[in-house]
Amino acid sequence: MVSPPLVTTPPAAAAPPARLAPPGRATPLARTPADVHRVLADLERPVYVVRDAAGIALTGDEQAAAAAGQVLAAAGPLPPRRLGSPAFRRDHGVDQAYMAGSMANGIASTDLVVNLAQAGYLASFGAAGVVAARVEEALADLRRRTGGRPFACNLIHSPTEAAMEREVIDACLRHQVRCIEASAFLDLTPQVVRYRLAGLHRGPDGRVVAANRVVAKVSRTEVAELFLRPAPEALVRPLVEQGLVSAEQAALAAAVPLADDITAEADSGGHTDRRPLAVLLPELLALRDALRDVPGGPGGSGGGWSVRVGAAGGLGTPGPSPPRSPSARTTS
Numbered sequence: 542m543v544s545p546p547l548v549t550t551p552p553a554a555a556a557p558p559a560r561l562a563p564p565g566r567a568t569p570l571a572r573t574p575a576d577v578h579r580v581l582a583d584l585e586r587p588v589y590v591v592r593d594a595a596g597i598a599l600t601g602d603e604q605a606a607a608a609a610g611q612v613l614a615a616a617g618p619l620p621p622r623r624l625g626s627p628a629f630r631r632d633h634g635v636d637q638a639y640m641a642g643s644m645a646n647g648i649a650s651t652d653l654v655v656n657l658a659q660a661g662y663l664a665s666f667g668a669a670g671v672v673a674a675r676v677e678e679a680l681a682d683l684r685r686r687t688g689g690r691p692f693a694c695n696l697i698h699s700p701t702e703a704a705m706e707r708e709v710i711d712a713c714l715r716h717q718v719r720c721i722e723a724s725a726f727l728d729l730t731p732q733v734v735r736y737r738l739a740g741l742h743r744g745p746d747g748r749v750v751a752a753n754r755v756v757a758k759v760s761r762t763e764v765a766e767l768f769l770r771p772a773p774e775a776l777v778r779p780l781v782e783q784g785l786v787s788a789e790q791a792a793l794a795a796a797v798p799l800a801d802d803i804t805a806e807a808d809s810g811g812h813t814d815r816r817p818l819a820v821l822l823p824e825l826l827a828l829r830d831a832l833r834d835v836p837g838g839p840g841g842s843g844g845g846w847s848v849r850v851g852a853a854g855g856l857g858t859p860g861p862s863p864p865r866s867p868s869a870r871t872t873s
């Protein structure tokens with residue numbers, strides 16, 4: 542999602558853009574709409590609002606601000622990499638704590654996922670409603686074109702068509718997809734548990750490692766709690782009996798929450814309960830924190846796990862009739 546410019550219709554005869562001045566000489570102050578936008582869009586530099594004899598202007602240059610005479614306001618640099626959770630970037634291997642949620646029927650296409658992956662973002666292929674052969678083809682294509690960069694695949698809850706979930710998870714495991722986005726779940730299913738457990742092992746330091754990551758997109762606290770807790774024994778035991786996970790992985794499951802991340806999906810274009818983001822996000826953060834030290838909650842089994850909570854839906858420009866948009870998330 543790209544933020545709109547500060548002024549969408551610059552004057553026909555805009556002044557030349559402001560440029561960095563050579564040493565010892567201040568940068569020209571930004572006064573035209575185009576130059577003001579240019580200063581604000583440079584997130585790597587600070588912004589100074591100044592007043593001089595000609596009026597109020599902006600600059601990202603400290604020397605120019607000092608020379609103007611009066612600094613009315615200032616804001617430090619805020620590049621995207623400083624927003625959101627550093628742990629999200631580290632664990633998912635991405636540059637930005639931002640995720641492009643899946644859009645069903647392949648609308649979140651392989652091209653979209655590849656472009657976002659190459660730009661350092663986590664994006665999810667829209668596998669919901671796509672036949673198994675096409676999912677298989679798409680994941681093979683993504684593995685080939687992303688060049689080892691992380692990406693995710695959507696797993697949509699299909700309570701009346703268990704084979705659909707199984708086929709998606711089969712394909713994800715075959716192609717070593719290391720993250721799924723679980724969406725529209727009302728209850729846990731064997732396949733989302735199977736995917737999580739299949740990636741569990743102990744690292745060299747003895748700690749539990751979850752190689753298969755789960756991002757759960759939810760709009761209700763009772764569903765979020767299912768993903769904040771370890772997988773229930775009633776779903777784990779049959780997986781062991783069927784040889785789909787090992788006994789060791791089943792034992793490790795008790796120390797790991799089912800999800801690494803929870804997406805608070807407020808009213809948007811996806812499967813939501815039309816919950817306002819300002820209500821839903823604090824509810825999920827409070828639930829996560831309340832369960833943190835509870836036995837069976839995230840971190841309550843001695844593993845030190847902390848499930849991140851991200852915001853999605855309702856992130857667009859405020860207005861009387863805001864457009865509905867696909868899930869985009871930031872994390873905390």
